[in-house]
Amino acid sequence: xxxxxxxxxxxxxxxxxxxxxxxxxxxxxxxxxxxxxxxxxxxxxxxxxxxxxxxxxxxxxxxxxxxxxxxxxxxxxxxxxxxxxxxxxxxxxxxxxxxxxxxxxxxxxxxxxxxxxxxxxxxxxxxxxxxxxxxxxxxxxxxxxxxxxxxxxxxxxxxxxxxxxxxxxxxxxxxxxxxxxxxxxxxxxxxxxxxxxxxxxxxxxxxxxxxxxxxxxxxxxxxxxxxxxxxxxxxxxxxxxxxxxxxxxxxxxxxxxxxxxxxxxxxxxxxxxxxxxxxxxxxxxxxxxxxxxxxxxxxxxxxxxxxxxxxxxxxxxxxxx
Ligand code: FES
Numbered sequence: 001x002x003x004x005x006x007x008x009x010x011x012x013x014x015x016x017x018x019x020x021x022x023x024x025x026x027x028x029x030x031x032x033x034x035x036x037x038x039x040x041x042x043x044x045x046x047x048x049x050x051x052x053x054x055x056x057x058x059x060x061x062x063x064x065x066x067x068x069x070x071x072x073x074x075x076x077x078x079x080x081x082x083x084x085x086x087x088x089x090x091x092x093x094x095x096x097x098x099x100x101x102x103x104x105x106x107x108x109x110x111x112x113x114x115x116x117x118x119x120x121x122x123x124x125x126x127x128x129x130x131x132x133x134x135x136x137x138x139x140x141x142x143x144x145x146x147x148x149x150x151x152x153x154x155x156x157x158x159x160x161x162x163x164x165x166x167x168x169x170x171x172x173x174x175x176x177x178x179x180x181x182x183x184x185x186x187x188x189x190x191x192x193x194x195x196x197x198x199x200x201x202x203x204x205x206x207x208x209x210x211x212x213x214x215x216x217x218x219x220x221x222x223x224x225x226x227x228x229x230x231x232x233x234x235x236x237x238x239x240x241x242x243x244x245x246x247x248x249x250x251x252x253x254x255x256x257x258x259x260x261x262x263x264x265x266x267x268x269x270x271x272x273x274x275x276x277x278x279x280x281x282x283x284x285x286x287x288x289x290x291x292x293x294x295x296x297x298x299x300x301x302x303x304x305x306x307x308x309x310x311x312x313x314x315x316x317x318x319x320x321x
Contacts, residue, residue, distance in 0.1 A: 007048040007097040009036070014068065020154040022075045023121060025060075026086045027068050033094055035066040042105030042125055042223065043133035048097040050089070055082035055099060056272075058199075058223070059101060059127035060155075063132050069098075072154050078260040082223065091237035105197070105223050106133065113192040114141040117181070117208055119200025123154050124197055125223050134163070140192075146171045146181050180204075183211040190215050195284040199223035205276075205294050222294040224274035231256075237313040242321045243285050257319075266321070268307060272317050275309035282306075283320025288313040 015027035061070035275293030293306035
């Protein structure tokens, strides 16, 4: 799935609620009534915004509910415009077109113990996951939810309900790195074959990745649905060579390898487009990559690259296409 996913399900916005500072919850139902396609926790939809953009949003409602979908959108001033448009303009009664749900982050069926580390709007997909787990008495979880201040924490009231007592810990750091969540006591030992899911700003995901180096990579999962670009101000242009045809493709600053390939007519599978799902994994044959994903292990980084976020440290890289 990618940003051009078919958005052919007509829905009507049935509720618009500000649920934290800068975070708006949208509820939608099928325009013609009846059930929407079923989804599993971790799913996202693509939404064709009335201004023409297509953006992906995690479903944050209970997967057991089939009449409505819910998404939580953080107004990202530095984003690509989708969240600002929705937060400022969308109203109850609006009609949208969405795709069927897709899921790159299914909870493992055989897992019984889960640790969630969410930061900011990263709580959205985690909400669907804890709903799904709460429906099964055999499953256990603990959620650590980080935000700068309580007012910025979405679903705070819901997560403070008695049913989540002992299962949810809020952590507020005032934006002070010295007050960041201490990850070590959480990840020091992998107990009960637990799986960790982290959905947070890049810095917290990187910290979780660094702190879980002794865990099996199969037990540590990262999710991202950010509307923010992955580029950095000091990015420079480079060239990608396709090993199969020797075709040379320029990748200017501000453009991802994925976008540059598509602009030249290549079809490249993708999903999260934020370096967390693994869909765009590609062989790296020559040159040095500037890896910006949270998927590849240090060993894999020698011979693979994620085309949606990573760049080059050498003027040219050769990829296995
Ligand atoms: Fe998900 Fe690139 S599309 S890692």
